[in-house]
Amino acid sequence: MTTEIKVPVLPESVADATVATWHVQVGDSVKRDQVLVEIETDKVVLEVPATSDGVISEIREGEGATVLGEQVIAILEAGAAAAPSADKEDTPAKESAPEGQVQDILVPVLPESVADATIATWHVAEGDSVSRDQVLVDIETDKVVLEVPATSDGVMGKIIHAEGDTVLGQQKIAELIAGASATSAPTAAPAEEASSGDEVASPSVRRLMTEKGLSASDVKGTGKGGRITKEDVEAAVHKSASAETKSSPAAVTPANSALGERSQKRVPMTRLRKTIANRLLEAKNSTAMLTTFNEVNMKPIMDLRKQYKDVFEKTHDTRLGFMSFYVKAVTEALKRFPSVNASIDGDDIVYHNFFDISIAVSTPRGLVTPVLRDSDQLSMAGIEQGIRDLAIKGRDGKLTMDDMQGGNFTITNGGVFGSLLSTPIINLPQTAILGMHKIQDRPMAVDGKVEILPMMYLALSYDHRLIDGKESVGFLVTIKELLEDPTRLLLDV
Template sequence: MAVEIKVPVLPESVADATIATWHVKVGDKVSRDQNLVDIETDKVVLEVVAPEDGVIGEIKFAEGETVLAEQVIGLLGEGQAEAAAPAAAPQQNTQQETQQVEGETVEIKVPVLPESVADATIATWHVQAGESVSRDQNLVDIETDKVVLEVVAPEDGVLAEILEDEGATVTAEQVIGQLKAGAAPAAAAPKAEAAPSASEDKGDALSPSVRRALAENGISAEEASSIKGSGVDGRLTKEDVEAYVKTKASAPAAKAPAAPAEVAAVLGDRTQKRVPMTRLRKTIANRLLEAKNSTAMLTTFNEVNMKPIMDIRKKYKDLFEEKHGVRLGFMSFFTKAVTEALKRYPAINASIDGDDIVYHNYFDVSMAVSTPRGLVTPVLRDADQLGLGEIEKGIRELALKGRDGKLTMDDMTGGNFTITNGGVFGSLISTPIINLPQTAILGMHKIQERPMAVNGKVEILPMMYLALSYDHRLVDGKESVGFLVTIKELLEDPTRLILDI
């Protein structure tokens, strides 16, 4: 019986979404909790995972198509028969690979780091020593203060040795591993012959949820190999990991192995764990604390009637997408309104440098983007010179790069003003913190219908609260209120954006 693959429930302020990337194709065998497809909204990317093991029977919507909440986008069927044929191929490949002659040793190095970055941290090794790898396969993630760099295999072979473990601090072009080019995979080694084939399959097919469960509970790859899997072909499931953790927690504390990266404390039936902050999280924490302590931050609020924007979007979204190849969202309107308001209030587009005020005659707008590793603020350059279509494309590109860990230092540096949208997560109102060295930040929130007085009558309108946090050392109350009112007026009468009035 086929199982439906559906779009997740979308935030209230999000009308529809777009199929961003299918990670599988029809006929592929998938395991429970495996990520099948990325669904992109105006601000966040949602993952849709397999509800159970099976085979992709049908994909109803291709990449780039617009979908609605809980819409069926694919079918998952029972796939024992389909899986039998593909299963033979890897065995043939393995036999061919074992006949290859070991080649020379190739060094795996840390990439060249940006000039402003002194060192980096080994974030995640995606392979273990002894595993076969293919050319351009991602081997390890290297994390700097702001971006994550991927180190890929220079050619086919076997990862012979890992010289720097996860959590280690490394420098540019440091050797962190050794690759034997063209060597046979670890399965051909005598040591691996004693291991049951089910465990090999189990290790090679860990789903994202299983990897996440292992990482959250501080279980190393070596320890994970000792856990008995209950899934297809002996694969580990999330439930196997949870059962193992519960059994481990009930055992005497003295028997629990120590993990330097994550320490678990056993307190009867209750447990707690201590996990070191990532470099990105530490940087975010330090910058937010610095902004709070070094600025005279104040927040002013207003609200905007979103009906005019929503009417335009509803009327022209299909034509807009057909012409520009990207969906028409709310962020492009807000970005356009912000750049126009910044022209009228140059102090909000300025920054303080010591005892000087630096006024910028360009308009680079930072966009707060939520990524798996934390909140980052990539920059949309020269936003005042871009049309709505170009703004939407730029925002989408930055969001995808953030999701995939592809943001560069150039993407992250600069920016004169920041826009953040907590509304996609359901936030009704908040006080955003300034993104130093900028002077102000605009917070968008959830669109909610409320009764409003219009010309002496009560109307139900889709309203959004806006919050402007600003540095009172540079911006006076009159300017901040005027700036926010300008944005409100431009959004409630979008014609003003077109006519520049």
């Protein structure tokens, strides 16, 4: 059966997207839920998984191609199998450590500002066969998630620290029996076909397991070689809920029986989520926060982008999105209103003579704000590339403490998720944050006539202790004027 692989539905504020990376080629066998391609928009990277097992028979759009929402980019022959390749017989085997050698699995070195970390998710269990570079465990700090890979092929030995345990840098958390196989290891389970970390579960399935509070050892994979599918995760959740209900018969009442199965699951809050919660609460309680609003006609930028996006991408090898215009406008406005680029330190006001912009990025584990540094020295292409790199690192859990620290002002774009209007919360110790929203056609009065224009609401939340109403309104009006006449951004007027 032929299945079309399509670009996901794009948010209304996103006009088009770019094919970033193909992870498969024509003729490759793929598994259900395996990530085939990454599609890049202005701010987020979307993963497109296979809907069934099969073989890729055609790729219509190569890397770098500009595509639209729901556009067909490839063809999958469901249920087919790839022809055996003679080349695979000539592939040299990986070097492995001496069989039976016990290797210690250690927590990575933590940044100086991080005292300890938490075991977030074990992706393997004792007795599992593992491959070199396969991710064994995720270690979570206050802001970043560190992946610990296997240093060689082998079998998992003793797991010393379980999920939820607090650990220190370079602390031993498990053992790996290098060079061994599952059938020869003392803790062996029945031998199964060895799988790499990506083959055990796709990134989307791994995220689903994290959301449900499950590890790979909690889920029985029914795919080839023990591969875990989304259905396997849902089955494990259902089984866990059923077990909890049976273990507490007093909780089941006749009313519950009439309504069907009703259950709930309690899981501990992750470190990152706790940090986000504490910082948001601190911002609300320790600042005199107000929000002012305005709106901007996006037609000039959309027309300019439509005219030059192809030549821009060809020249700079990166797509022209909306975020580079936003960052340019914010940087210019910060130059004109120094108090918005300042912070409060005790009884002092610290004015910054540099422009580091925090960009809110949505990741599988929560909202983070990595920093785009020296935005005043970056070209439009440099801004686009910098934001793209931060978004990819955020999605993959690769953001470092250096990526997260600092920042004088934050831009958050809820419009990519469909938000029409919001009041963003200040990212301490900054004194202001700008919220961008969904671009929506609205009837507007222009020179006494009604025109339908693509409009977007702007929201500036600011600390009234430092920024007066006049300054906040002037700052927001400056951004509006620059976005409605983007030529001024290029001429610096």
